[in-house]
Amino acid sequence: MQGRCAKTGIIFACMTGHRINDILQLDWEYIELSPNGGYRICIRTQKTKTQTTLPLSDEALSYYDEQGRDMAFKGLSRANTREPFKKWPKDAGIKEKITFHGLRHTYATLLITNGTDIYTVSKMLTHKNMATTQIYTNI
Numbered sequence: 001m002q003g004r005c006a007k008t009g010i011i012f013a014c015m016t017g018h019r020i021n022d023i024l025q026l027d028w029e030y031i032e033l034s035p036n037g038g039y040r041i042c043i044r045t046q047k048t049k050t051q052t053t054l055p056l057s058d059e060a061l062s063y064y065d066e067q068g069r070d071m072a073f074k075g076l077s078r079a080n081t082r083e084p085f086k087k088w089p090k091d092a093g094i095k096e097k098i099t100f101h102g103l104r105h106t107y108a109t110l111l112i113t114n115g116t117d118i119y120t121v122s123k124m125l126t127h128k129n130m131a132t133t134q135i136y137t138n139i
Helices: 002-016 020-024 058-065 079-091 104-112 120-125 128-136
Strands: 031-033 038-042 052-058
Touching: 002 020, 002 058, 002 079, 002 104, 104 120, 104 128, 120 128
Parallel strands: none
Antiparallel strands: 031 038, 038 052
């Protein structure tokens, strides 16, 4: 179960750019229908203590849904993501160190690569400073 929970939490992070501390606190009450269709997630970020509402893709929601009806990623912890981040890259022949936080950089780069403007990327990552977002996207 821990391996499966780590996997879905990691995939969810890739699809949303959320910090691990924010993912650990997710509960079903944070998901709501968006007025313009689809779903959105309303959370108070752990790092900046700011309330934010962000769109949630159907695909990301499907990983959220796999976990059940209480805590979205019950069983996920910082500790049980460490081993996959050591094993999976090694198994794939990747020599660079990969971290959970690095998934935010991946998410930002994917958004930019797919044509999302830097301002929107900054909002999606809940950055207060555009310069921080530029670091994340290797600009």
